Amino acid sequence: MLTELLRGGLLIGLALASARAEAVTGVMLRDDDMRAAAGVSATKVALAKKGKIINVLARRGGWTQIQLGTVSGWVRLLSVRRGPASRTDYQGSLGSAENAANSPHDTGSITATSGLRGLDLVDLSAAKFDAKQLEQLERHASVKADAMAFAAQAGLTARSLAYLPAPPQNTFGGLDVFGGQ
């Protein structure tokens, strides 16, 4: 009996360890309250500080469930960026020096080079006008009524939403790190 319990406990432990190993990590881009459910009306359970490395557990609309230490809760989706922390996260006020030092930068899932050659300036500069391709493009064009019917088929309806204002400059110091311009 004891052996079975121990074996069962071991299996559960291994399963938890496996789930932990597969959890997607992310970094808090800003302070955000962790809530018991997805939505601003849900109870606050903790505060996730910007720069903290967390595990991402689930997503629901504009909210994502995270685990920070032993606490789990829901924060705004855009308060977290999934994957390893970026250098841009540690410029200016974001993140601690300690986190930055321990950050496994650029170890995401798409790090291997493809060996495929992409478009470059030489290709684009040498491009010749292709009238037949342009005809093909015209042939597939959609008129407004067609697009509206296509949207309606999937239950899409238009809704009002104001454009977003530009955030204050230099909110994220270090944008130039990757700018390349």
Place this chain on the structure above:
Amino acid sequence: MTRLSMLIVLSLVPAWLMAAGLNDGQPLRLAFGTPPQRTEPAKPPEDATKPQSESSAERLLQALLAGKMSTQQEHQLGERIIGNLLGVAPLVPDDGLQRYINQVGRWVASQSERPDLDWRFGVIESEDVNAFAAPGGYVMVTKGLYRRLNNEAELAGVLGHEIGHVMSRHHVKLLQRSQLLASLSGALGKQVSDEHERLQSIIGRGAEVAARSLDKSSEFEADRIGMVLAARGGYDAYGLPLVLQEIGHFSEKDDRVALLFKTHPHPDARFNQLAEAVGTRFDALTEGATLESRFYRLK
């Protein structure tokens, strides 16, 4: 996609010229041209390489320099650029795919302030992860970027970004700056008598305008517009930032993102900017549709 690229000219633009009312650093005021009368897809010209009239390119150039291009002139300019781009990266030969991206794109564009442009969308043969916009309503997405998308909402967000460039006339303003510089150097129209060559001289060699960098503020602005247009269309508002998050994981050494990374702020920085712009503004926004099941998969 975004995903779309501009480097050479902007680095040459003197500060005094930027200060003379041509700086895109501030949110752009939208100008509304006369909506085109055409509502059905246009039949292609018998020979699209021929200019529409003997002086159309010259009139287009003058309108560009004066910042008073008509919608038709924008379309003429965009047609030339995209015709060249298709010469190096043709459309993916899949009618279903091309129809699909036009239906999604037209719906998203219908949420913009320029719904009646002759919008044209396409998926082009390139493993690059990128997307391109041209004046007048042209938007191309590479196969390499399309393959990275998970659902229709993400496509809507990417298209929304490009529609934002067209809506705000970012590339028109880029070409205007380069032509003003050319006029200052006395190089404008020099030794060019052929109309076809003159139109080409406005946009540069081939489709190299697609490899020029817009300023960062234009890219960030297009991201904000793209997110809102997708959400206005009933889609999940978060498609675009999730795509940026995905692209941000590419190695900077990967050839497939070389052009995108060269001409745009890093996707991580763009995600951060979007996050900051949204803040708590979407807290009350109802959940949009992702339409993963309807998303057209590449064959």
